[in-house]
Amino acid sequence: MRTKVFFRYIARSFWGPFAFGLGVFCLLLLFGSLFDKLNFFMKSGAGPWLFARYMLYQAPYFMVKMAPLATLLAVLSALGGMMSRGEWKAGLAGGWRPFDMMKPLLACSLLAGAGQFILQETAAPGLFIRSEHLFEEKIRGRDDWQRLVRQNVTFAAGPETFVSARVFDGRTGAMQGVIANIYKEGRLWREINAGAAAWRADAGVWDFSGGVLIEYGRDLKPALRRFENYRSEISARPGDLVLEKLVPDGINMAGLLRRLRLLKNAGSPSTEEQTLLWVKLAAPLACPAMALIGAAMVLLARKSSRYMNFGLSVGLGFFFWAVIIMTQEAGNAGLLPPLAAGFLPALLFAAVSLWGLRRARAI
Numbered sequence: 213m214r215t216k217v218f219f220r221y222i223a224r225s226f227w228g229p230f231a232f233g234l235g236v237f238c239l240l241l242l243f244g245s246l247f248d249k250l251n252f253f254m255k256s257g258a259g260p261w262l263f264a265r266y267m268l269y270q271a272p273y274f275m276v277k278m279a280p281l282a283t284l285l286a287v288l289s290a291l292g293g294m295m296s297r298g299e300w301k302a303g304l305a306g307g308w309r310p311f312d313m314m315k316p317l318l319a320c321s322l323l324a325g326a327g328q329f330i331l332q333e334t335a336a337p338g339l340f341i342r343s344e345h346l347f348e349e350k351i352r353g354r355d356d357w358q359r360l361v362r363q364n365v366t367f368a369a370g371p372e373t374f375v376s377a378r379v380f381d382g383r384t385g386a387m388q389g390v391i392a393n394i395y396k397e398g399r400l401w402r403e404i405n406a407g408a409a410a411w412r413a414d415a416g417v418w419d420f421s422g423g424v425l426i427e428y429g430r431d432l433k434p435a436l437r438r439f440e441n442y443r444s445e446i447s448a449r450p451g452d453l454v455l456e457k458l459v460p461d462g463i464n465m466a467g468l469l470r471r472l473r474l475l476k477n478a479g480s481p482s483t484e485e486q487t488l489l490w491v492k493l494a495a496p497l498a499c500p501a502m503a504l505i506g507a508a509m510v511l512l513a514r515k516s517s518r519y520m521n522f523g524l525s526v527g528l529g530f531f532f533w534a535v536i537i538m539t540q541e542a543g544n545a546g547l548l549p550p551l552a553a554g555f556l557p558a559l560l561f562a563a564v565s566l567w568g569l570r571r572a573r574a575i
Contacts, residue, residue: 218308222316225290230324233285233525237278240526242267252351262350269343272336273461279328280498281529283321287506288524290317295510310574314507321503325496332495333464341462355383358456369448372396377409385411385450390420392446402427404444411450418446460488468492483550487543490554491536497558502532505561508568532561 245267294300294313303313348354360382369375369392378389392404406423420442427435452474463471468489475482509524535557543553569575 218303219316222290222294222313223320225293226286226317226320228286229289230282230286230320233282233522234275234278237281237526237529238271238274241274241278242270245270249347249351252347262346266343266346269339269346271339272331273340273343276328276332276336276495277533279324280502280532281525283324283499284502284506284529285522285525286324287317287321287503288510291507291510310511310572311569314574317507318500318503321500325499328499329496332492333466337462337464337467341459344459344462358459360454360456362454365454367453369446369453372398373446373448375446375453380454382450382454382456385413390423392420392444394446400428404442406442409444412443415443416447416449418444418448420444458484458488463488465489465492483546484544486550487540487553490543490550491540492554494554494558497555497562498532498536501558501561501565502529504565504569506565507574508565508572511572511574512568532557535560 249266291300291314294303300313304310362377362380362382364376364378365380366374366376372395373392374395375387375390375392377387377391380387387409388407390404390406390409392406392409393400394402394404403426404420404423405426406420408422409418409420412419421440423439423442425437425439425442427437429435455471455474458471468485472482472485472489475485505528539548539553539556542548543550548556566575
């Protein structure tokens with residue numbers, strides 16, 4: 213019972229500074245985005261409601277990015293407060309080991325990391341994409357900012373189906389100048405040469421119009437038939453044929469796995485997607501890594517202040533963020549394996565913090 217009360221007391225000292233830090237750091241990002249985008253909104257003549265919607269949609273993204281910084285501030289404040297009030301020395305005198313008094317804060321950082329991961333995989337990607345749609349389409353007037361309109365493309369629409377199109381519009385699910393070659397047992401079985409094709413979502417297939425259907429028998433003798441409209445058996449969705457521009461903060465891990473599968477089927481490079489997958493998987497480790505390094509800093513310095521804690525959180529947090537970006541870019545460029553690019557920042561900061569805790573004789 214005594215242990216539970218002590219742990220709850222320490223844990224309660226975490227969540228207040230965490231909520232304060234998360235709010236302040238999100239506001240910092242908000243104001244940064246405000247000054248960065250305000251000129252575009254003013255030139256476009258968009259009303260304040262559109263700008264407010266844009267910021268509201270980006271709020272979960274801000275929270276995901278700022279959770280490690282808020283965790284660092286919470287640990288610095290909680291441990292610093294215990295030091296300044298003499299509670300740390302009292303705990304040591306009462307028989308508590310240093311690491312035992314850190315456990316509640318580490319447990320809270322794990323909960324913060326779990327919340328960050330849930331938000332990253334649920335609300336944040338979809339709302340971030342909506343904010344990008346608002347900015348790119350409503351403000352900048354770029355209808356195809358995701359590059360869904362392609363010219364002279366060829367792709368696989370199934371294990372034995374290959375399609376080429378003069379123009380592919382993934383926004384409307386339409387193609388112009390289409391040739392579809394369908395094979396059976398490695399032999400050309402049917403060819404569709406059409407002026408246009410359209411995706412029919414209700415039927416889940418592609419309809420071709422204004423073209424010629426050629427069927428090949430076993431002797432490869434073609435049988436030709438003209439058509440105005442032809443409903444094919446090709447059921448590959450537009451989103452499975454030509455992938456949109458990758459928006460790292462607008463996709464979750466399930467979407468990345470689907471994208472990787474499609475890239476593999478098409479034989480396309482996927483280094484950037486593999487790296488991003490590991491970066492997202494390692495993201496929750498940032499909070500406990502920041503908690504460890506915050507504890508090491510307090511125990512080595514033995515004194516702190518609110519202003520010092522806030523400054524350290526901002527400086528060290530953004531440095532950690534910069535390391536994540538650099539390792540991710542190194543992974544995208546093939547300089548680091550995707551797994552290393554994802555986990556290296558958290559493991560590096562955790563290793564440094566463990567070294568600091570050993571120097572402080574906390575572990």
